[in-house]
Amino acid sequence: MTSASLIRRADMDFLLLDWLGADRLAEIPRFSDLSRETLAALLDLSETVASRHFLPHYKTADVQEPSLDESGVHILPEIGVALSAYAEAGLFGQSFSYEHGGMQLPLTVAAASFAHFLTANIATAAYPMLTVANARLLTTFGGEALVDALARPEIEGRYFGTMCLSEPQAGSSLADITTRAVADGEDGLGRRYRLSGNKMWISGGDQDASENICHLVLAKIPGPDGKLIPGTAGISLFAVPKTLVAPGVFAGERNDVVVAGLNHKMGYRGTANCLLNFGEGQRHRPGGAAGAVGYLVGEPGQGLAIMFMMMNEARLQVGLGAAMLAYRSHRLSVAYAGERAQGRPRGVMPDTRPIPIARHPDVKRMLLAQKSYAEGAVALVLYCFHLADLAEAAEDAEARQLLDLLTPVAKTWSSEWGLVASDIAIQIHGGYGYTRDFDVEQLYRDNRLNPIHEGTTGIQAIDFIGRKLIRDKGEAFTLLLSRIDATIARGAASAALAETGRVLNMARAAMADMVRELIADPAGTGAMDNATAVLTAFGHLVAGWLWLDQALAAEAARDRLPTEFVDGKVATARYFAAYELPKIPGWLSPLRAAPLLLSEVNAELF
Amino acid sequence: MTSASLIRRADMDFLLLDWLGADRLAEIPRFSDLSRETLAALLDLSETVASRHFLPHYKTADVQEPSLDESGVHILPEIGVALSAYAEAGLFGQSFSYEHGGMQLPLTVAAASFAHFLTANIATAAYPMLTVANARLLTTFGGEALVDALARPEIEGRYFGTMCLSEPQAGSSLADITTRAVADGEDGLGRRYRLSGNKMWISGGDQDASENICHLVLAKIPGPDGKLIPGTAGISLFAVPKTLVAPGVFAGERNDVVVAGLNHKMGYRGTANCLLNFGEGQRHRPGGAAGAVGYLVGEPGQGLAIMFMMMNEARLQVGLGAAMLAYRSHRLSVAYAGERAQGRPRGVMPDTRPIPIARHPDVKRMLLAQKSYAEGAVALVLYCFHLADLAEAAEDAEARQLLDLLTPVAKTWSSEWGLVASDIAIQIHGGYGYTRDFDVEQLYRDNRLNPIHEGTTGIQAIDFIGRKLIRDKGEAFTLLLSRIDATIARGAASAALAETGRVLNMARAAMADMVRELIADPAGTGAMDNATAVLTAFGHLVAGWLWLDQALAAEAARDRLPTEFVDGKVATARYFAAYELPKIPGWLSPLRAAPLLLSEVNAELF
The missing domain is CATH 1.20.1410 (I/LWEQ domain)
Incomplete structure (x- = not known):
């Protein structure tokens, strides 16, 4: 049953239709246009775009890492081409409402589509993942002007998005962030602030593939004494465009956001991961003043609560990414174990031909373990996206409860055991798996990030x-x-x-x-x-x-x-x-x- | 208790003296010169040479991989310098008898010394590891002329050694090797054969750091019908020098051994890993004829039985290497977790200072797990070397039985759980551990080989x-x-x-x-x-x-x-x-x- 496709259609059809019955989401008014035909067409399109534009530069992007110069970060041109193709196919907008220019598809269906891009090239897929989650936060919590100025271009795939939470001294402990936001009046995009501080581990923090970048930044508004409130209660959320877009105010000016450095990672290298300095006031001074211009999203002090929406979506997406790296690790292992002849069944004479290693019990054990982790994780994450659809579009309270319970599981189980599946892939390939001539070595390195990021x-x-x-x-x-x-x-x-x-x-x-x-x-x-x-x-x-x-x-x-x-x-x-x-x-x-x-x-x- | 030394002397002293009582090996006649003073001096020397010459190029050798041109394989010059220092200190000869120019120290003691080099730079240490195991096989099974011509220069550190078992089509299944050895008379080094075939995954298969290389090669002598005997029974062992050394016959000629390619690995990159072609007859034709000149070691058909001596030593060394990578992963984690402040104990207000992560229970769990795997593996492998000393130098039959039972355990448990210790090190370092700025990322990649090679x-x-x-x-x-x-x-x-x-x-x-x-x-x-x-x-x-x-x-x-x-x-x-x-x-x-x-x-x- 090995095939050259990225995802065996039978696997995805089974999970979506036979198992989840995702086509029945059409009974929910929001998804009334959903049909088996639209679903099949979307999966076909996803397989095609992922195979043609994401897979071919998988190894190239591992070797030719993002680079930084005076003008900013440069990423492999093939990544930009792939993301243009992704945008042209309308795929940024899958899960957004018609009103926002989207396809109004269930999250479950969008995840099934996105799975193809994650399995083909997770580092390139990270850009749309972050962009979509960013735009969803803005369309949910942002004012209409912000949605029009930032979310719509993201849904069209013209702007990309980031999430800026961690700082060098505050990784897991967001209570300790020290980025400051000082009120700076109001303009067409809403309540304006000036931000200053450093943000670490920003995936897609800069690149040369999109027209603009919308950073969603956690920062603290100082109290009347100028001090920051300790803990998470004082955290607010700001939309900080790389290039300013408020009509008539600073429009077209570069914001005071500077890439201070790139992180050189074990894997996942196509995704530029940056240390960003906000409000240095050296290279860029919008309107003549230091401080990165940002627009308040939601109310002061609500930052973390709002950001959890994006974090929860990102956690499911990390789980899905881990699952899809595991899935590809498994499919490559199945193909290799079916072809590589080595040894004989017990008791068979040595003058017979060696058998494919897939027939040795210990290799079958490894293939079964991989399959259980990989397809198990895909099922788990799709189940969670299905719960999210029921919770959000059908206001199903039980689905909401289960989704909250299972989100850390979907993130963690998929990351931890998906990584084991990738590790097993190296072991099944033996010495060959330890070389960079085979993809499984990189799949492992890429997958190693998943138990770390997003919590x-x-x-x-x-x-x-x-x-x-x-x-x-x-x-x-x-x-x-x-x-x-x-x-x-x-x-x-x-x-x-x-x-x-x-x-x-x-x-x-x-x-x-x-x-x-x-x-x-x-x-x-x-x-x-x-x-x-x-x-x-x-x-x-x-x-x-x-x-x-x-x-x-x-x-x-x-x-x-x-x-x-x-x-x-x-x-x-x-x-x-x-x-x-x-x-x-x-x-x-x-x-x-x-x-x-x-x-x-x-x-x-x- | 963190210190800047590669191995905390307290750890090694405890295992060797308080736990194993290795100093009592002096009661065995072969080791009568052993004393606590010689042991301490040897560990001091090992720490010094490993810190000065092996550790500094750890990362460099990961980035500047071995290269291949017409003249052969070139490795990082620092590796050659380090191995010269190792040779000058007499460390190649630690476990060899005085008769062979060695120090006649127990294997346990030599392992304790070698642990420093493995933890500092396992890829550089692989050259002496293979050389010593190669020389031990020759001194045990080779004729006097072979010992003089090949083993003695290895014990001096002038020649390096390899083990050539696998072939591209025969990795784990040695029964299926097809390298042929055809009788070619006799000379001063013994029964001479001409070998032809391909050997894969040959660590140290070529390099420009030693005067000569002694390949120990498994091959089959065809029967009278010209056919190879199926299975492992037909396998014989040959010593194949890179440059021929038989007095008067071909001396100084390049043997018909050619590097056909280098493997580009996930880690362990300083060790040149080669595909070797024997007997191509293109570039080198010793004495004017094709075929790599090799000398029979032991008797025809005994090849695998003899090679098991080298394989068993190599398996313990792989276990020790995995243990020492785990050990360094753990020490670096202890240092990081003691310095990195993040979060607070439960119930403590956010306006207090964050605490070192080593004080969080889940991080303590990870540090304990690492310590249990790392120090547990070091103990297990040293215990096995101690059994080997008792079995070989004191003819202790129970020790032999236990050693045979525990050799696959020492290799596998150390490799599998040592790798987990290195994986945990990345997790403890968080995002930083995923970058190439910290050694733990490379320690993981280096350690990933250990559950694969040597079985x-x-x-x-x-x-x-x-x-x-x-x-x-x-x-x-x-x-x-x-x-x-x-x-x-x-x-x-x-x-x-x-x-x-x-x-x-x-x-x-x-x-x-x-x-x-x-x-x-x-x-x-x-x-x-x-x-x-x-x-x-x-x-x-x-x-x-x-x-x-x-x-x-x-x-x-x-x-x-x-x-x-x-x-x-x-x-x-x-x-x-x-x-x-x-x-x-x-x-x-x-x-x-x-x-x-x-x-x-x-x-x-x-």
């Missing part, structure tokens, strides 16, 4: 335990359990999957017991100290559930689907139950056996 | 289950259990470690039950299919045992050692029992729950 695994875990489990006393978790139970109940009727359901039910019970205990006694179980272990275990439970659910959906469609396809889903669900779910008790063990160990260990002993 | 993890696992567990019906395993039980018995008397011993005893019981079952019924438990899972579980049991043993030794020496040092060992042993040993049942689960799943899965379904 590290440790940060996601604290969010998950604190905000998603303990704060609502397990309400969303209980809701999720009812969905898991429904799948287990259906599984009991399947001869091939009843045992899988039984194992899943045991994992579900272990997790439910643990969550009950840790909500009742967070301190006694070391719940916050062991947040990562809990998120890891929970992620595997969710993945195991979705695998059983996928396998049941495949079995139900057995008359329409190729036999190998259905068998592959069933075998992977069985693999996951046999090899992966039994890991859960071990991960949870310290919460009962040694809950206080981490707190007790003195950091001086290292 | 992949899957190959080690098959060796472990088939040759080390099932073939001797668990005899060596039972012997090891008695050593584990002795440690557990000692642990019961320690207040701080009794619980750790109890957890270890449970893991020991789970493993012992499983090994009994799989020896009794290999097919029914899917033992060979699940070899990797068994080796993974067994490796963790061994590591947990050695951690308890280390912690007990540290406690016993509490009056002489710094408190933080002892507490660090005890905390890490407790961490390993609480967080790592509980993973074992999950890994072993499929052998009972789904033993035949991998065999049943059809490779076509991917």
